[in-house]
Amino acid sequence: MRERAVVLLSGGLDSTTALFWAKTRGWRVTALNVLYGQRHARELKSARLIARRAGVELREVMLDLPWLKASALVDAKRRLPDLPLAQIGRGGIPATYVPGRNTIFLALGVSLADAVGARAVVLGSNVQDSSGYPDCRPQFTAAFEKTAKLGTRLGNDGKPIKILTPLVRLDKKGIIRLAVKVKAPLELTWSCYAGGKTPCGRCDSCKLRAKGFAEAGLIDPGAAA
Amino acid sequence: MRERAVVLLSGGLDSTTALFWAKTRGWRVTALNVLYGQRHARELKSARLIARRAGVELREVMLDLPWLKASALVDAKRRLPDLPLAQIGRGGIPATYVPGRNTIFLALGVSLADAVGARAVVLGSNVQDSSGYPDCRPQFTAAFEKTAKLGTRLGNDGKPIKILTPLVRLDKKGIIRLAVKVKAPLELTWSCYAGGKTPCGRCDSCKLRAKGFAEAGLIDPGAAA
Numbered sequence: 051m052r053e054r055a056v057v058l059l060s061g062g063l064d065s066t067t068a069l070f071w072a073k074t075r076g077w078r079v080t081a082l083n084v085l086y087g088q089r090h091a092r093e094l095k096s097a098r099l100i101a102r103r104a105g106v107e108l109r110e111v112m113l114d115l116p117w118l119k120a121s122a123l124v125d126a127k128r129r130l131p132d133l134p135l136a137q138i139g140r141g142g143i144p145a146t147y148v149p150g151r152n153t154i155f156l157a158l159g160v161s162l163a164d165a166v167g168a169r170a171v172v173l174g175s176n177v178q179d180s181s182g183y184p185d186c187r188p189q190f191t192a193a194f195e196k197t198a199k200l201g202t203r204l205g206n207d208g209k210p211i212k213i214l215t216p217l218v219r220l221d222k223k224g225i226i227r228l229a230v231k232v233k234a235p236l237e238l239t240w241s242c243y244a245g246g247k248t249p250c251g252r253c254d255s256c257k258l259r260a261k262g263f264a265e266a267g268l269i270d271p272g273a274a275a
Numbered sequence: 276m277r278e279r280a281v282v283l284l285s286g287g288l289d290s291t292t293a294l295f296w297a298k299t300r301g302w303r304v305t306a307l308n309v310l311y312g313q314r315h316a317r318e319l320k321s322a323r324l325i326a327r328r329a330g331v332e333l334r335e336v337m338l339d340l341p342w343l344k345a346s347a348l349v350d351a352k353r354r355l356p357d358l359p360l361a362q363i364g365r366g367g368i369p370a371t372y373v374p375g376r377n378t379i380f381l382a383l384g385v386s387l388a389d390a391v392g393a394r395a396v397v398l399g400s401n402v403q404d405s406s407g408y409p410d411c412r413p414q415f416t417a418a419f420e421k422t423a424k425l426g427t428r429l430g431n432d433g434k435p436i437k438i439l440t441p442l443v444r445l446d447k448k449g450i451i452r453l454a455v456k457v458k459a460p461l462e463l464t465w466s467c468y469a470g471g472k473t474p475c476g477r478c479d480s481c482k483l484r485a486k487g488f489a490e491a492g493l494i495d496p497g498a499a500a
Contacts, residue, residue, distance in 0.1 A: 114336070147428060157379045193426075200415040203409065206409040
C-alpha cells in the first residue's frame with residue numbers, strides 16, 4: 051500500500067505544484083489548509099477546487115491567533131508592500147511576514163501525520179520565499195524534521211516523519227515548469243495577497259507570479275473569481 | 276526593562292510551578308493557554324485564576340483539530356488508562372498521548388513570542404511526562420529551540436527565542452517542593468484528566484499527583500471545583 055503524506059495546501063501556485071508533485075511521486079495525499087485570518091482567505095476556495103481536482107481529502111483548520119495582526123498579511127489596515135520587482139526579498143524580512151507561520155503549519159502537519167500514520171509532510175517553500183521569510187529556508191525545515199522525529203509517536207517507533215520541500219531550489223519560473231510537468235491545475239490557483247475578487251497585480255505575490263510566467267514563456271491561466 | 280517570556284499555562288501543577296518560577300527569575304510573563312478539545316477543559320478555569328493571582332496577562336487559544344480524537348485525553352469515548360502507579364510511564368507511549376501536542380504548543384508559543392518580542396517560551400515538561408510522552412523529553416525541546424532560532428524574525432535578528440524547561444530534571448515531589456519555594460498557588464491547580472467536577476483520583480495524573488504530595492510530605496491543597 052502506498053504511504054500517506056500530508057500536503058500543506060494554501061491554494062496558491064507553490065503548494066498546488068507541491069501537491070501534484072507528491073501525487074506523481076506516488077504518495078497518498080491528505081491536504082491540509084490552514085486559515086489564520088489572512089486577508090486573502092480567497093485561497094481556501096482555490097484549495098477546495100484543487101483538492102477536488104486532485105481527488106484527495108482536504109482537512110481545513112481555522113486558527114484565531116490575534117497576535118498575528120502584527121503582519122500586513124493578516125491586518126487589512128496595514129499597507130501591503132508595493133516594491134519594484136527587483137527589490138522584492140532584498141530588504142530583510144518583509145511586512146508580510148507572519149510570526150512563526152510555517153512553524154505552526156508544520157506543527158499542525160506533523161500532528162496530523164502522527165495521528166493518521168503519514169510518513170511525510172510536504173511544504174511548498176522555495177527560493178523566492180526564502181529570500182525574505184526565515185521560516186522558508188532549508189535549514190529551518192531540516193531542523194523541524196529533527197523535532198518531528200523526536201517529538202512524535204511515529205518517530206519514537208522508528209518511523210520518522212519526513213519534511214519534504216520539493217520546490218526548495220526553484221524560483222517561480224522553475225515552479226511553473228514543474229507545475230506543467232506534474233499537470234498541476236494552475237488555472238485554479240490563487241496568489242494575490244490583497245484579498246480582492248480579482249488579483250491586484252501590484253502586491254509582491256502578483257508581481258513574482260507574473261514574472262515567473264513571463265520567464266517560463268507561458269500565459270498565466272489564473273482565473274479571476 | 277525586564278525581558279518578556281511566554282509561559283505555556285495549562286492550569287495544572289507543572290505549568291503553574293513553571294510560571295511562578297519564571298516570575299521569580301524576573302521574567303515579565305505572558306501566559307498562553309491552549310484548549311484543544313481535552314476532556315479536562317476544567318483546566319482553563321484554573322489557568323484564569325492562576326494568571327490573575329500571578330498578575331500576568333493570559334492569552335487563550337482554542338483549537339479545533341478533529342484528528343486529536345486519536346487520544347484518550349480528547350475523545351471522551353475512549354477509556355483513560357487506570358494503571359497501578361508503578362506501571363505508569365513504563366508501557367511505551369500511553370493512550371493519553373496527544374499527537375504532536377507540545378510541537379503545536381511550542382509553535383504557538385514561539386509565534387506569540389516572535390510577535391510580541393518575548394525572548395523565551397517556558398514549558399513545564401518534566402521527568403514524569405518524559406517517561407511516556409516523546410514530546411516532553413529534553414532532546415525534543417532542544418531541537419525545537421533550534422527551529423525557533425532559524426524560523427523567526429527574532430532569531431534572524433540575532434535575538435533567538437529560548438525554550439526553557441525548568442522542571443525537566445524534576446519528578447512530582449521535586450516539582451511540589453519547587454512550587455512551595457516559588458509560592459505557586461497549588462490550591463488553584465487542576466491535574467485530573469477525567470473531566471469531572473472533582474478529581475477522579477484514579478487517572479494517571481491524579482495518581483502521580485497524590486504520590487508527589489505524599490513523598491514531599493505535604494497535604495494536597497488542590498481544590499474541588
